[in-house]
Amino acid sequence: MKALLHVSLILLPFITLQAQAASTQEWHSGTKQAQLVELYTSEGCSSCPPADKWLSTLKDDPALFKDLVPIAFHVDYWDYIGWKDPFASPLHTQRQRTYARFGHISQIYTPGLVVDNKEWRAWFRGQRTLPKSNKTSGELDVVLNDNNILNVNYSKNQPMELHVAYLGMGLSTEVKAGENRNRQLNHDFVALNYLTLPGSQNWDILLPSIQEKGQERTALAVWVSDRNTKEVLQAVGGYLN
Numbered sequence: 001m002k003a004l005l006h007v008s009l010i011l012l013p014f015i016t017l018q019a020q021a022a023s024t025q026e027w028h029s030g031t032k033q034a035q036l037v038e039l040y041t042s043e044g045c046s047s048c049p050p051a052d053k054w055l056s057t058l059k060d061d062p063a064l065f066k067d068l069v070p071i072a073f074h075v076d077y078w079d080y081i082g083w084k085d086p087f088a089s090p091l092h093t094q095r096q097r098t099y100a101r102f103g104h105i106s107q108i109y110t111p112g113l114v115v116d117n118k119e120w121r122a123w124f125r126g127q128r129t130l131p132k133s134n135k136t137s138g139e140l141d142v143v144l145n146d147n148n149i150l151n152v153n154y155s156k157n158q159p160m161e162l163h164v165a166y167l168g169m170g171l172s173t174e175v176k177a178g179e180n181r182n183r184q185l186n187h188d189f190v191a192l193n194y195l196t197l198p199g200s201q202n203w204d205i206l207l208p209s210i211q212e213k214g215q216e217r218t219a220l221a222v223w224v225s226d227r228n229t230k231e232v233l234q235a236v237g238g239y240l241n
Helices: 002-022 049-060 090-101 121-125
Strands: 025-028 035-041 068-074 112-115 140-144 149-154 160-169 171-174 184-187 190-199 202-206 217-226 232-239
Touching (some): 068 090, 068 217, 068 232, 090 190, 140 232, 149 160, 149 217
Antiparallel strands (some): 025 140
């Protein structure tokens, strides 16, 4: 009994240190530019469920959160036709409109896919394999501390915008009205708490609490874009502990 008690006393500090270390998470990109795959979607749009389903398949991609960061922006401009999307935000709609204003997409519509800063219309012609990209970029380093402070560093110094979003995984909705009435819609990579901040190279920000929408897991996506052109420069992401 004394021996067991002695072992326990030795292990307790070790366990405490392990818990403290596990509470801090880090993500680092390489010099290859990760693909930010953006889906603009809405539960009020009957054409969107196939695109949502396809985006969910990226959960099994070995490049996930290394060379590939998917995100679903639910827009609010279909809410008026009978069903208010619980994941929609005017900030998501504004982002899509900004892409159109800067010429990255031709117009505002759903489902809309943007890959490597460009409208990806090949998806509508049946293509399901993402276009290959060998672009190089700066390195993006992200540290999430146990006090919910996010430290972000990009290796190049230029006028930029930092984008941060929690991603809701394994979400499900029973739609009661609108074009998808009586359907159960399933979603992954849903943007929650989307934030945009100006800067040039380094950021230290206090993240808000995670929105609880019934997700099975939550991930974090972080990316930087050129402030003048709105082109995505680099992205990283990962599941939260």
